[in-house]
Amino acid sequence: EPALIFDLGGKFDKSFNEAAFAGAQRWAEETGETFREIELQSEAQREQALRRFAEAGSNPIVMTGFAFGDALGQVAQDYPETDFVIIDMVVEQPNVRSVVFNEHEGSYLVGMLAAQASKTGTVSFIGGMDIPLIRKFACGYAQGAKAVNADINVVANMTGTTPAAWNDPVKGSELTKAQISQGSDVVFAAAGGTGVGVLQTAADESILSIGVDSNQNYLHPGKVLTSMLKRVDNAVYEAFTDGPGMEKGFNVMGIANGGVGYAIDENNADLVSADMQAMVDDAAAKITSGELMVHDYMSDDSCPALTF
Amino acid sequence: MDLMPKWAEVILVPLISLFLAAVLSALVILAIGEDPVAAVKMMVTGALGSTYGWGYTLYYATNFMFTGLAVSIAFHARLFNIGGEGQAALGGLGVALACLYIPWPHWSLALVGAAVAAGLFGAAWAAIPAYLQAKRGSHIVITTIMFNFIAASLLNYVLVNMLRPKGSMDPATERFPETVHLPTLHDMLAPIGIEFSRAAPANVSLLVAVAACVFLWFLIWRTRLGYEIRSFGNSESAARYAGMPPVKIIMVTMVISGALAGMMAINNVMGEAERLVLNSVEGAGFIGIAVALMGRSHPLGVFIAAILFGFLYQGGAELALWTSIPRELIVVIQALVILFTGALDNMVRMPLERIFLAARLRRSEPKPERKEV
Amino acid sequence: MDMYLTLIQLLDSTVRLATPLLLACLAGLYSERAGIFDIGLEGKMLAAAFFSAAIAAMTGNVWIGLLAGIGASLALSAIHGIASITFRGNQLISGVAINFLAAGLTVLIAQAWFKQGGRTPSLIGKGRFEPITLPFADSLQNVPILGPLYYELISGHSILVYIAFAAVPFTWWLLFRTRFGLRLRAVGENPAAVDTAGVSVVGLRFAAVGICGILCGIAGAYLSTALQAGFVKDMSAGRGFIALAALIFAKWRPWHALYATLLFGLFGALETRPDIIEQVIGMKVQGQLLAALPYVMTVIILAGFVGKAIPPRAGGEPYVKER
Amino acid sequence: MTANSAPAIELKGISKAFGPVQANKDISIRVMPGTIHGIIGENGAGKSTLMSILYGFYKADRGEIFIKGKKTQIPDSQAAIAAGIGMVFQHFKLVENFTVLENIILGAEDGRWLKPSIAKARRTLLELAADYGLNVEPDALIQDIGVGMQQRVEILKALYRQADILILDEPTGVLTPAEADQLFRILSRLRAEGKTIILITHKLREIMDTTDTVSVMRRGEMTATVKTSETSPAELAELMVGRKVLLRVDKTPAQPKEVVLDVKDLRVHDDKGVERLKGISLQVRAGEVLGIAGVAGNGQSELLEVLGGYADGTGSVIVNGQPLDLTGKYSDGQSRRARGIAHVPEDRQREGLIMEFSAWENVAFGYHHDPAYRSGILMNNAAIREDTEGKMARFDVRPPDPKLSAKNFSGGNQQKIVLAREIERNPDLLLIGQPTRGVDIGAIEFIHQQIIALRDKGKAVLLVSVELDEIMALSDRIAVMFDGNIMGERLPAHTNEKELGLLMAGITDTDAPHSVAEIEHNLAHAGDGEAK
Numbered sequence A: 001e002p003a004l005i006f007d008l009g010g011k012f013d014k015s016f017n018e019a020a021f022a023g024a025q026r027w028a029e030e031t032g033e034t035f036r037e038i039e040l041q042s043e044a045q046r047e048q049a050l051r052r053f054a055e056a057g058s059n060p061i062v063m064t065g066f067a068f069g070d071a072l073g074q075v076a077q078d079y080p081e082t083d084f085v086i087i088d089m090v091v092e093q094p095n096v097r098s099v100v101f102n103e104h105e106g107s108y109l110v111g112m113l114a115a116q117a118s119k120t121g122t123v124s125f126i127g128g129m130d131i132p133l134i135r136k137f138a139c140g141y142a143q144g145a146k147a148v149n150a151d152i153n154v155v156a157n158m159t160g161t162t163p164a165a166w167n168d169p170v171k172g173s174e175l176t177k178a179q180i181s182q183g184s185d186v187v188f189a190a191a192g193g194t195g196v197g198v199l200q201t202a203a204d205e206s207i208l209s210i211g212v213d214s215n216q217n218y219l220h221p222g223k224v225l226t227s228m229l230k231r232v233d234n235a236v237y238e239a240f241t242d243g244p245g246m247e248k249g250f251n252v253m254g255i256a257n258g259g260v261g262y263a264i265d266e267n268n269a270d271l272v273s274a275d276m277q278a279m280v281d282d283a284a285a286k287i288t289s290g291e292l293m294v295h296d297y298m299s300d301d302s303c304p305a306l307t308f
Numbered sequence B: 001m002d003l004m005p006k007w008a009e010v011i012l013v014p015l016i017s018l019f020l021a022a023v024l025s026a027l028v029i030l031a032i033g034e035d036p037v038a039a040v041k042m043m044v045t046g047a048l049g050s051t052y053g054w055g056y057t058l059y060y061a062t063n064f065m066f067t068g069l070a071v072s073i074a075f076h077a078r079l080f081n082i083g084g085e086g087q088a089a090l091g092g093l094g095v096a097l098a099c100l101y102i103p104w105p106h107w108s109l110a111l112v113g114a115a116v117a118a119g120l121f122g123a124a125w126a127a128i129p130a131y132l133q134a135k136r137g138s139h140i141v142i143t144t145i146m147f148n149f150i151a152a153s154l155l156n157y158v159l160v161n162m163l164r165p166k167g168s169m170d171p172a173t174e175r176f177p178e179t180v181h182l183p184t185l186h187d188m189l190a191p192i193g194i195e196f197s198r199a200a201p202a203n204v205s206l207l208v209a210v211a212a213c214v215f216l217w218f219l220i221w222r223t224r225l226g227y228e229i230r231s232f233g234n235s236e237s238a239a240r241y242a243g244m245p246p247v248k249i250i251m252v253t254m255v256i257s258g259a260l261a262g263m264m265a266i267n268n269v270m271g272e273a274e275r276l277v278l279n280s281v282e283g284a285g286f287i288g289i290a291v292a293l294m295g296r297s298h299p300l301g302v303f304i305a306a307i308l309f310g311f312l313y314q315g316g317a318e319l320a321l322w323t324s325i326p327r328e329l330i331v332v333i334q335a336l337v338i339l340f341t342g343a344l345d346n347m348v349r350m351p352l353e354r355i356f357l358a359a360r361l362r363r364s365e366p367k368p369e370r371k372e373v
Numbered sequence C: 001m002d003m004y005l006t007l008i009q010l011l012d013s014t015v016r017l018a019t020p021l022l023l024a025c026l027a028g029l030y031s032e033r034a035g036i037f038d039i040g041l042e043g044k045m046l047a048a049a050f051f052s053a054a055i056a057a058m059t060g061n062v063w064i065g066l067l068a069g070i071g072a073s074l075a076l077s078a079i080h081g082i083a084s085i086t087f088r089g090n091q092l093i094s095g096v097a098i099n100f101l102a103a104g105l106t107v108l109i110a111q112a113w114f115k116q117g118g119r120t121p122s123l124i125g126k127g128r129f130e131p132i133t134l135p136f137a138d139s140l141q142n143v144p145i146l147g148p149l150y151y152e153l154i155s156g157h158s159i160l161v162y163i164a165f166a167a168v169p170f171t172w173w174l175l176f177r178t179r180f181g182l183r184l185r186a187v188g189e190n191p192a193a194v195d196t197a198g199v200s201v202v203g204l205r206f207a208a209v210g211i212c213g214i215l216c217g218i219a220g221a222y223l224s225t226a227l228q229a230g231f232v233k234d235m236s237a238g239r240g241f242i243a244l245a246a247l248i249f250a251k252w253r254p255w256h257a258l259y260a261t262l263l264f265g266l267f268g269a270l271e272t273r274p275d276i277i278e279q280v281i282g283m284k285v286q287g288q289l290l291a292a293l294p295y296v297m298t299v300i301i302l303a304g305f306v307g308k309a310i311p312p313r314a315g316g317e318p319y320v321k322e323r
Numbered sequence D: 001m002t003a004n005s006a007p008a009i010e011l012k013g014i015s016k017a018f019g020p021v022q023a024n025k026d027i028s029i030r031v032m033p034g035t036i037h038g039i040i041g042e043n044g045a046g047k048s049t050l051m052s053i054l055y056g057f058y059k060a061d062r063g064e065i066f067i068k069g070k071k072t073q074i075p076d077s078q079a080a081i082a083a084g085i086g087m088v089f090q091h092f093k094l095v096e097n098f099t100v101l102e103n104i105i106l107g108a109e110d111g112r113w114l115k116p117s118i119a120k121a122r123r124t125l126l127e128l129a130a131d132y133g134l135n136v137e138p139d140a141l142i143q144d145i146g147v148g149m150q151q152r153v154e155i156l157k158a159l160y161r162q163a164d165i166l167i168l169d170e171p172t173g174v175l176t177p178a179e180a181d182q183l184f185r186i187l188s189r190l191r192a193e194g195k196t197i198i199l200i201t202h203k204l205r206e207i208m209d210t211t212d213t214v215s216v217m218r219r220g221e222m223t224a225t226v227k228t229s230e231t232s233p234a235e236l237a238e239l240m241v242g243r244k245v246l247l248r249v250d251k252t253p254a255q256p257k258e259v260v261l262d263v264k265d266l267r268v269h270d271d272k273g274v275e276r277l278k279g280i281s282l283q284v285r286a287g288e289v290l291g292i293a294g295v296a297g298n299g300q301s302e303l304l305e306v307l308g309g310y311a312d313g314t315g316s317v318i319v320n321g322q323p324l325d326l327t328g329k330y331s332d333g334q335s336r337r338a339r340g341i342a343h344v345p346e347d348r349q350r351e352g353l354i355m356e357f358s359a360w361e362n363v364a365f366g367y368h369h370d371p372a373y374r375s376g377i378l379m380n381n382a383a384i385r386e387d388t389e390g391k392m393a394r395f396d397v398r399p400p401d402p403k404l405s406a407k408n409f410s411g412g413n414q415q416k417i418v419l420a421r422e423i424e425r426n427p428d429l430l431l432i433g434q435p436t437r438g439v440d441i442g443a444i445e446f447i448h449q450q451i452i453a454l455r456d457k458g459k460a461v462l463l464v465s466v467e468l469d470e471i472m473a474l475s476d477r478i479a480v481m482f483d484g485n486i487m488g489e490r491l492p493a494h495t496n497e498k499e500l501g502l503l504m505a506g507i508t509d510t511d512a513p514h515s516v517a518e519i520e521h522n523l524a525h526a527g528d529g530e531a532k
């Protein structure tokens, strides 16, 4: 029986963790089998959760979030028979599969859409916890926006510096209002549960928003420009399908292999014109072919398009 | 005359309170559509059914012994230390600094050094509210609450901006070096032929906690300092008359209290996580209140109550793992224990007192009235 | 002008963030003025936030949600009252218990009802308090200086914000101009005087605790149905304690409570605008410092370095006639 | 007033227990309208309890209450007020930081709004002041006015509620004799108007002078009700304590020797900054008892506290030729004990004892650093217990059980434990406050003997008491305190209660005639200068 551990934002953050849950659900529905799951309540429980599932014989054990890295490094050694899958982090152990995403590529695409949709010439970004991973989102987003409109103003804020920042919709909402007052009319939230507050406020204040990880277009139909998809669900689904004895090592999911992308559905069909879509798809093709390189913040801790 | 015999006071009242809390908890479980009997069974097997379960139960109990003792000694001086959470967090910082920056040759020395550092940091964090209470009359309950929040912000700052290793994303220190790893119960019991789960985090700190219980009993009931603390707690005006300096007593008591709370960190930070993470205390500072109330501020009572809460904690974690009952059930149980053994104490006590009084009157009636004095 | 708009926006945010603090602070004021210390403001707010969001989500009517939130808060008030008034228990311990009770129960019930990991579904339409546009706000919007002030800052908040601000003069008037207020203040100073004057101490204290429950209920409902569109666990996030800090800061006086909560609200607003702080004082201020500031300031006030705060004399003590 | 009119108050079979303490046992009493009815009894006899039941403050366990012939339920004070009863409690029930007017209208407001109520009360107050000479400053805060004034506010509260039955519980304890005289004139006025008054007091003289009938309580029971004109102080005293009383202390003349305690210009400020001791000077010699007389609250407590080491002061205090530290590191009880000063505090339950501690723990209290009581950082519990047994035997503490908690001893026995602890130290100087407050007659005799015995051993004793009788009986010299000053010193043989009374009211020129108004003014404004 496989197991899935959600990070602090919680299973129903409508975003990152929920995407993982969706992947696991899909596997369960298709195979008719069951899986175990737990939502972390605090930093200190990571190791216990890992050990408990390993003790109970769950295999493979999938965890969402970079923060498991350290704990997994310890636990994986103690349970060599168990396979672990960690998302968003690289852990070098023989029984661990590490899945990372090219978030900067997906963010680049939605940045392009944002710049095209913006009327004020200012777009904005709200991150969750201020960590390199989230800066990677912001940096890709800014690059995409600037690719469309070199003069565009990109405002970026982070919600906080601790995991609590993943789940602070009130602050997300206030940050959105602050950004609106600075002229922004498209806001991209890469902030887990905090994003719920961002999207809500954007809808209330009649500006456009961009969701993250899961397809969040449905949350406020006609008001969410698009969602930057990070196919955590696929990663989880594949891990569960591969089952024990899966191939370990390092998986990179980018535009090329469908790991990241943007969402178009009936909720935002009216917001994204065919022209916009064509331009973005063109860029995606170039990224796939290697013709276009989006700078990855985490490669050198700097961003050409944005200062933090 | 005392209204109730001593055994009723120290055993019957807490037991009835606990029983009421348990009944209400069962009702809560029923109300959310689960089966309380099955839940209890699962908690018992999960927490006590294996050495793995015991290992976690004792690990949590160790935390709660420290914080429970911390709250207890403050209670003896009639000080309410709600700041255990912050003091334990700072204790964690002390442990982390001691383990990361001092090259210890052996874990035993590291344990002593880390315990001292944890105690000092916790004590310092308690000393400020204590000083403000003693010298400026600032209500210690409010200041210790405020200091919990300030500690959270401080630790947040230190972890994010100072102790986080380069390139790491989570706000945590790096791993402590191998030499400071404390032996777990597995390591300690293996030589004498007992097979104990190696996954469980209970470690040598448990012995330190038990020693702290004994130490505190001795301090409170046998030493002159303990006598002064109890005097002050029972009657501040009398202590003043006797020439026991209130400032000293408040300071000393709170420093001991803070040090005990801080020393919890040798268990969770040094013994378990082996690095300092955010919110490593996980509410143990608050559970200390419930433990102290239930244990009637007596070290033996604290010991027993801590084990009980360790059981609840581990059992609750198991419930959360295997059922859809969230972990918050423990928080509810903890709240009910605090409510019944602390705030609603009189609800249990008053009827009991009446019963004992009536019984005594009935007993003394047939005999001719005996004048006491 | 740009600066001015930024300022307005900042104050607008201050008002929104101060509102729950203000309501909770006034709640504490009633209770503590009557001699019942209440560190359970946090828990009552949290319970109210959950129940108002939950019921609003189920019924689609935010007013029913508000009532449910007030009801939940009142229920916890009743526990506090029974423990500390009827059974003369320790008020601080009772408050601690209530905070934990709320923290645990909200998640348990949310999970049982909605199975969304301790949240409620997002509220839509009539399930939320919408901003109210005050008369003439639209037409005055473009008047220089005053226009933005009126349109942005004064108009456009939810009804609960106006209720909170109106509660300040009302509280002042109730406490200092009415019979009820006189008795309420007296019972916090010397309950025996009230008792021998033929007024029920228990009744008055329960009334105060009840008012406290209502106000905490509104504060909680504001969090989940006006400031946000739904409940997430631990959503009160320490606001009850900041309100307590504000109460001490305000020295248990209604107008001062307003100023104190606005100040603490401003800290919250500044947290979202690091750019403004940097502009004004010329250096980066750590978010952690801003987060800790209300607590630090309260400690300083408590220490009496800036004006001593003297609580009501009978505060925290149960009224015991017979030993 | 006719003989067959119904009694204003009739209580039948009232019983009340506080836990194990039976405070009132089956008490019945009738009080006729238009009379002043006295109730006397020892401390703890149950007088206050009985009256509090009548006023609805406590609920009786059993019994019935008839007001003006009608059976009346008095579940709370509201009912009592409605029945026309007003009560002035032994410990005033006033809100300290409210004004006089606010206190008066509290609970008796007209309507919901305050303004009209205050205005009406202000008018009524003026009328009452004119009618009875009860002048008070309506807008003063209670915390700023003297106790005498506070008592007036209490009386006005009752009159404002149109009480025609007025209960006064030990009203003169806080008053000077002159103030008391004025109170009794007011009471006579009220009686003349047909009001009924119940007066609780310990003082036989007040009973004899003012009441029409008197009831005597003892150990929770009503032992007798007699017409005042048909009884005598001696008979009342006997009824009170159940045996013949001897209110004299046998002692030989003092033989004062060297000065043990020499106080010069001693000043004490309280925590609000008000000066409580305004530069007093006094001396106590070995082998004499200096008695400090005065109305409670005139600085006696502060004097004991600063000498005992738990209040700070300025000035000079020399004990056995060495100065005492009044503010610094050595100004605490421990250091005082080391200097041979023992202290029996005024309030044994708040200061002298820890009520939850056992007798033996209390015997070590304050002396726990004594080498005999300790071993290293530990307490030597066995030694303390043994020593306690001896002390209990010598001081006749009953029951002689060192393990019993202090709260389980009666008041007299509690006081004996404190005395045993302090006197057996054989101190050079004994500070002793209210040595017999709340103690029965038998124990009083014993305690007085112990004090005299210590004096006769050549020790110095500083005695503070509000009981003039006690001061007169024990002291070799008497100093009178008023408003933080010593008004004068007298020898017991050369003074009398009247003279001491005037001194206690702040009047040093005791031979000149003085008006009540003058005395009143004096008392009302004591401590005024600093209060603001």
Ligand SMILES: Nc1ncnc2c1ncn2[C@@H]1O[C@H](COP(=O)(O)OP(=O)(O)OP(=O)(O)O)[C@@H](O)[C@H]1O
Binding pocket: C321, C322, C323, D018, D021, D022, D023, D041, D042, D043, D044, D045, D046, D047, D048, D049, D050, D090, D438
């Ligand atoms: N509130 C109370 N709770 C418990 N016991 C009480 C209470 N009030 C009085 N008692 C006890 O009841 C008894 C009678 O007390 P009461 O105050 O009526 O005596 P009293 O005659 O007024 O004495 P005093 O002259 O000292 O005022 C005493 O033993 C006292 O300790």
Ligand SMILES: Nc1ncnc2c1ncn2[C@@H]1O[C@H](COP(=O)(O)OP(=O)(O)OP(=O)(O)O)[C@@H](O)[C@H]1O
Binding pocket: B001, B372, B373, C323, D019, D020, D021, D043, D044, D407, D408, D409, D410, D411, D412, D413, D438, D439, D440, D443
């Ligand atoms: N507040 C109280 N709580 C518990 N017990 C009390 C209380 N007051 C008195 N007692 C008990 O009641 C008994 C009688 O007490 P009380 O003070 O009335 O004695 P007493 O007969 O007046 O003796 P004494 O003259 O020595 O004061 C004591 O033995 C004591 O144990």
Ligand SMILES: [Mg+2]
Binding pocket: D047, D048, D049, D090, D169
């Ligand atoms: Mg009395």
Ligand SMILES: [Mg+2]
Binding pocket: D043, D044, D410, D411, D412, D438, D439, D440
């Ligand atoms: Mg007695």
